[in-house]
Amino acid sequence: MKHKTFFWFVLPTSLAMLLFIALPIVSVITQSMYAPHKQVIVEVESCGVFGCKKSTMIDQDATRELREAEPLGRFVGADIYTNRNHLASNEIAVAWESSAGLGEFLGDILNLPFYRALAFTLTFTFVVTPLVLVLGFTIAVAVNSIPQMLRGPTIFLSLLPMIINPLIGSLILFWMVDARGIVGALLQTAVGDPNLSMKASTPLTWVMLIVYGVWHSAPFAFVVYYAGLQTVPKDTLESAMIDGASRWEQIRYVIVPHLIPLTTFITLMQLMDNFRVFEPIVSFNASAHATSLSYFIYDDLGGETRLLSSAAATSVLTIAGVAILLTPVLVRTWRDFARR
Amino acid sequence: MSSAIRQSPLLKLTAWSFLLLWLVIAAFPFFWTFWGSFKVEGDFFSKADWTWALFGHLTQLETGGAFTGDGYHGAWIQEEFWRAALNTFIVVFFVVTISLTLGTLGGYALSRSSYNYSFWLLIIALIFRAMPPITLVSGYLLPFYEWNLWGHLPTAIIVLVAINQPFTLWMLTSFFRNIPKDLDESAMVDGCTHFQAFRHVIIPVMWPGVITTGLFSLLLAYNDFAVTAMILSKENQTMVPKIASFLGTTQTKGNVMFAVASVVSVTAPIFVLVIFFQRQIVSGLTAGAVKG
Structure with a gap:
């Protein structure tokens, strides 16, 4: 395709990304280096019958003027x-x-809000991702062994946790594990402690969020693996069988190697998506026990006083984190491209 | 391959029971919540006896029937959830239309160009795709306040279109790569310009890919919480942030059932969507993967 034609075809989409993704990144970085203005304080002398007294007060007009003149704040x-x-x-x-x-020392660090959010985000990302891979693969193998007729409905039901909005999916689970909900009550009976509450303890909250994360993402891994299983070379499988490979050996030596590229793909997508974990913390009302980087930003932006600068600084740090996560993938993609 | 391998009965039993367990875990919460949305709060959260949630003991005492539509009435009419539903419909409709228009043009060009810059454009899009949307929101707020853009539906639509673009581009590029180059090249040999070739030759055959991509951009717009919660004013709220705001107010009023009813209302259309478009969704999820 000619350069000029290419330019006109990609202009609208590039413009959209430039204006609403690239420029906001610049805006975030700028904002993170400015703090809100302090209030302008003036000293006034009030003289009465008992002599003069100096007092300080806030000059509302001057403060407003300053804020309007430089909305970014001070550098x-x-x-x-x-x-x-x-x-x-x-x-x-x-x-x-x-x-x-x-x-x-570690205990002290984890009391600091940013490191607390970082610790949960990383734990969530690196615990959920492998569990999703394992569960997704197991479901795919199981679905692959049932009659063709039943596969459609099975896939339909399995897709639900992933397709439904994360905020709503986690809300539904939250109501069920509530101390008065069915799963919560069941757990209380199973443990034999009528006062057990998943919401009250930090470890249980973490477990609950991780379980939600696996429930939400396993269908994705399942669908991708299931599609991969349909393309396993039949000849190789049959020759393995003739050579006397057991079912386990077939999985280990034929199917798993065939699915390795898919595993890389799922891992990449999962790392990106789990790193932004956010909605379940809102739904589970869990911010007292677990916060993530995204939730930290959301918390700063919401509420009465919008802490733009603080949110911007956290955003920049989060983007840096994403960049670190992505580097190995980008390097590999570049090598593949350069070789071609 | 299932027919080619003989399985031991024990293995078969394990596979079946595992699958059954997974299906219960995956789908039961939705049916449970759907059923419970027609009860009163005392039944939905039934600490005393869990069968109340099934048969509606308190619902019968309070309303006279085993089922009640009070939650729906309260949410849709009293709390004006219909307004949020209307806003969601507007946002989703325009986001899908605009992102597909921009995406097909860009994706087609990227699939037909072999220069270095097209590779870099895709890589930049991948990096943008990886960034959590909420990190961008802190960059939007101040400019939007300054220029009085904050709070309006069109603003949210444009922002969501832009956030959707990286994903749309990747997906459509991979679909267009599967349409043979000879098709548009032969049209150009016959004297078409590149745009005419796109208009008369590519557009008629691109629909399967566009529908699949459209479904995903629909889901992205429909499910968004981070952006819509932050840049829409209260009267322009869409459904998902509206539910989140219910959580703040309803807990105090003791009307969790409003939230339950609206959660079911938001989930229902997605259910229908998956029933009709299951094949496209599955093919879309695997599109990026199977081709490497």
Whole structure:
């Protein structure tokens, strides 16, 4: 295709991405280096019968004017990144000096909001992803062994947890594990503790969120693996059988190697999607026990006072995290392209 | 291959029971919530006796029948959920139409160009696809306030179209690669310009790919929470943020059932969609994967 024709064809989509994805990234980076203006304080002298008294007050008009003139705020450089709510360099230095052992040091760090969110996000991403791969593969193998007629309805029911909105899916589960819901009540009977509440303890909340994550994403891995199983070379499988391979050996030596490229694909998609975990924390009302990077940004942006600068700094750090996750994939894609 | 392998009965039993267990875990919550949405709160959350949730003991005492539409009435009429449904319909309709228009043009060009820059455009799109949408929202807010764009439906539509583009581009490019190049090239030999070739030769054969991509952009727009919750004003809210706002108010009023009813209302159209388009959804999920 000629350069000029190509240009006109991709112009609308590139313009959309430039204006609403690339420029906002620039805007986020800029915003993260500005803090909101302080209120303008003036000193007034009020003189009465008992002499003069100096007092300070907030000059509302001047404050508003300043905020309207420079809506970004005042330039503070990297201050927002290093403050307590983000990378907290001072607090970490103090904790390193004062804490007796590594355990205490880590405990101190996990009390800082940014590291708490980071810890949960990483745990969620790296626990859910392998579980999704294993569960998805098992379902695919099982579905592949049932009669053709039953496969359609099975796939339909299996797709539901993934297709439904995450906020709603997690809400439905949340109502069921509620202490008064059916699963919650069942668990209470099983454990023998009538006061057991999944919402009240941090480890149980984490487990609940991870279970939700696996439930939500397993169908995706299942569908991709199932499609892969349909393309397993029959000849290889038959010759393996003639050579006396058991069913387990067939899976191990024929099917699994065939599915490796698909595993890379699912892993990549899952890492990207699990890293942005957000809706279930809103639905499960779990922010007291678990926050993620996305939830941290959402929390800053919502509410009465919108903390734009703080949210922007967290956003930049999150984008950096995504970039680190993606690097191996990008390097590989580039190598493939360069070889061609 | 299923017929080619003889399975031991034990293995078969394990596979069947595992599958049955998975299906219950996957689908039961939806049916349970659907059934429960026609009960009163005391039955939906029935601590005393779980069979109340099935047969509606308290529902019978309070309303006189085993089923009640109170939750739906409260949500749709009292809390004006119909307004949110209308907004969602407008947003989804325009997001799908606009993203498909931009995406087919771009995807076609990317599939027919072998220069370096087309590769880089796809890689940039992949990076954009990986970024959580909420990180962009903090970049939108200040400019949108300044230019008075915040809170309106068209703003949300354009933002969602842009966020959808990377995904749409990747999917459509891979579909267009499967349409043989000879088709449009022979049209150009016959004297068509590139755009005419696209208009008269490619558009008539591209529909299966476009429908599949359209389904996914529909799901993306329909399911979005992060963007719509942040950049739409209260009266322009779509359904998902509206449900989230129910959670704040209904807990205090003791009307969780409004939220349950609206959750079922949002889920129902998706159910129907999956029934009719299951094959396209499955093929779309695997489109990127199977081809590498």
